[in-house]
Amino acid sequence: MIKSTTIVGLSGSLRKASSNTKLLKYTEKKIKLIDKGIRFSFGNIDLPLYNDDLERERGMPATVIKLGDILSQASGIIISTPEYNKSISGALKNCFDWMSRLKPNPFTSKTIAIVSATDGRSGGERCQYMLRMCLTPFDCNILQTPEVLIGHSSKAFNEAGDLTDEKSNELLDKLLEKFLAQASI
Numbered sequence: 001m002i003k004s005t006t007i008v009g010l011s012g013s014l015r016k017a018s019s020n021t022k023l024l025k026y027t028e029k030k031i032k033l034i035d036k037g038i039r040f041s042f043g044n045i046d047l048p049l050y051n052d053d054l055e056r057e058r059g060m061p062a063t064v065i066k067l068g069d070i071l072s073q074a075s076g077i078i079i080s081t082p083e084y085n086k087s088i089s090g091a092l093k094n095c096f097d098w099m100s101r102l103k104p105n106p107f108t109s110k111t112i113a114i115v116s117a118t119d120g121r122s123g124g125e126r127c128q129y130m131l132r133m134c135l136t137p138f139d140c141n142i143l144q145t146p147e148v149l150i151g152h153s154s155k156a157f158n159e160a161g162d163l164t165d166e167k168s169n170e171l172l173d174k175l176l177e178k179f180l181a182q183a184s185i
């Protein structure tokens with residue numbers, strides 16, 4: 001039986017020119033170079049703001065169900081988070097709250113790699129901790145190292161969308177090697 005392998009990328013930033021989305025697209029390129037049979041898809045976290053009334057009165061929004069299906073079928077998940085006021089974005093936290101309402105929670109038991117891109121110097125060190133904390137109740141297999149932190153993100157990618165810094169590329173390669181070995185491929 002041929003097992004289909006899909007890695008799902010979640011960008012914590014909703015904006016079109018997001019450097020976190022760029023980082024995930026670059027990660028997709030790298031994964032395809034390692035194994036072109038692996039599929040990569042993006043989950044859309046542009047969901048309504050969680051409100052218990054919405055769920056009770058109208059049922060689960062279609063966008064929530066769709067994201068839940070995509071995540072459930074993923075062999076592994078890569079989350080790229082921006083840093084908003086030393087934390088993750090509201091959109092990302094909102095996505096976690098919605099997903100936690102699905103039975104079973106689509107994140108549970110998944111292998112998760114975390115990366116971050118910020119236009120500040122730190123590259124998102126603080127929001128990566130916050131992200132790990134937010135995922136604690138979901139009982140995921142979160143890779144702890146290496147930490148891929150892309151600072152000054154507006155200048156970190158060339159016109160082809162490639163990450164130019166050699167050290168960051170090295171760390172990303174190491175993270176992906178570990179991730180693909182642990183994801184259910």
Ligand SMILES: Cc1cc2nc3c(=O)[nH]c(=O)nc-3n(C[C@H](O)[C@H](O)[C@H](O)COP(=O)(O)O)c2cc1C
Binds near residue numbers: 082124
């Ligand atoms: C509301 C808000 C808060 C921010 N707070 C931080 C912060 O705490 N640390 C940081 O490094 N950058 C911060 N930034 C700058 C972001 O790193 C920058 O906008 C980055 O490009 C966001 O990621 P994106 O390119 O994927 O949208 C903040 C930006 C916004 C809009």
